[in-house]
Amino acid sequence: MTTVAAYAAPAAKAPLERTTIERRAVREFDVLIDIKFAGICHSDIHQAREGWGEAIFPMVPGHEIAGVVSEVGPGVTKFAVGERVGVGCMVDSCRECDNCKAGLEQHCTGTVGTYNAIGKDGEPTYGGYSTHVVVDENFVVRIPDGLPLDVAAPLLCAGITTYSPLKQWGAGPGKKVAVIGLGGLGHTAVKIAHALGAEVTVLSQSLRKKEDGLKLGADHYYATSDPKTFEELAGSLDLIVSTVSAPLEFGAYLSLLRTGGALVNVGAPEEPVTLPLFSLIGGNKILAGSAIGGIAETQEMLDFCAEHRIGAEIELIAASEINEAYERVLASDVRYRFVIDAATI
Template sequence: MTTVAAYAAPAAKAPLERTTIERRAVGEFDVLIDIEFAGICHSDIHQAREGWGTAIFPMVPGHEIAGVVSEIGPGVTKYAVGDRVGVGCMVDSCRECDNCKAGLQQYCTGSGGPTWTYNAVGKDGQPTYGGYSQKVVVDENYVVRIPDGLPLDVAAPLLCAGITTYSPLKHWNAGPGKKVAVVGLGGLGHMGVKIAAALGAEVTVLSQSLRKKDDGLKLGATHYYATSDPKTFEHLEGTFDIILNTVSAPLDFDAYLSLLKTDGAMVNVGIPEEPVHILLSSVFGNRRSLSSSGIGGIPETQEMLDFCAEHNLGAEIELIGADQINEAYERVVNSDVRYRFVIDTATI
């Protein structure tokens, strides 16, 4: 066991505070990672504030982890001390179900599903703690390699924001000749724009206002529209092959579905805390689909990192000290970040 410093929420909705946690001893197939940077995802806030239901406290959030391997177990073959690595939203799964065997560990159908990086209980019966900490011990099969071309600070958010947008864009065949709309230009949305453009798609940003239009165009979008203007939905009716919805607030889904072409898909990667409703007539007439996507498996996460390195895609970040975490949470809720807060864990 190793005692490390961390920032944790002691209870639901409580401010995060500095504390210490115990990390397990390095097992046969484990790697010990010295965490250098940890991204702040809106999911961290949903869970720390129990927006998605009852949670486990104290909670150390953080599933966008980038660091360097400092120790390996005797059975480890994939990594060596000094390797640049990342850890995303999960640290284990059953490894035996069809999805796990297919590299879709995020959809594990084993008992309890995947073991999430935090706010979960591992196979050892102990709670998992995330990346707002100095070190983490993870089985080598749930660690990915960060290519040398990606600085660790801008790579950290790719472990959630990158794979959460890359996976559906690949699955629904975004590429040349396809028109992709990205709803929301935040932590997820800005990576969705970058990745869709790099895949060769024609990208449109749909945002409440035109406040971030210049940013959206610089990130790779060809078009930018304000959804607060009713004329937007009239003008764009039947336009898109794919709509990637990155916001975690309830929308008028019927209005957005009207923007799809025949056989188009609206894919949701944000999870609202409130119920949402649609009319079946919104999908009936043109064989449109309303779907969702959750992060990506370990092989696809590695593929995404390699793709981002090849295309020089990192997150747009604001680097903060650990003592700014609570302020950062409020700014995320108020959409006051361009586009991802990343904690310099040396400040913990």
């Protein structure tokens, strides 16, 4: 065991504070990572404040981890000391079920989250708001040299969370894709959808970020607070990806889809939502969800982002600013992802 510095929430809704945690000794197939940067995801806030239900405390959040390998176990074959690597939302799975065999580890019933979970050793997992992490090599991905580590860190959640549904639902040339919300997830969705060749529309509450959206690759930008938006875009979109964590009026958004179109949710509101089923039945439309992506797809996403020079738009902060950053995320006052400089932990 090794003692390392970290920032943790000691209890639900309590401010995060500097502390120390124990990391396990490097085992045969483990990789020890010197964390350089860790992104702040809205889901960190949901979990640290028990917005999604009962959680494990003390909690060290963080599942957007970028760093450098500093030690490997004797059985490790995929990575070497000095390589640039990342860790996303999971650090283990059963590895035997149909989902695991299909590269869909995120849907394994035995998936172990990077934090706020219990590992196979019976100990709680702690996330990336720390100086080091030990992870099995099968749940580590390589960050290509073309991606700076700070802007790559958010791709380990925001990137794969949006890349996966865009790929699955066929975003590409000739397809009209809309992204609901231009935040941490939404801005990466716009970049990726544009790089895939789709015609991209941003649907945001206001036009406040319109200039940003167009610079990021959107072709169109509409305010959902304006009823004319829903009249003008009715029946015109092939795919809508919702990145917001607020409940939507699904009937209104489903009306924007063409026959057979899909609305895919990656944002997860804390509140239940209502769904008028006739908005699905009329037009043979699809309402779906998507959860991050498997390890192989996460590597594919990183390679794609490196090829297209896609990184997150970030605001780099010191660890002492985490609590302020949480409040600013809730106030939508970040463009577009806070990233913690782990050297300040």
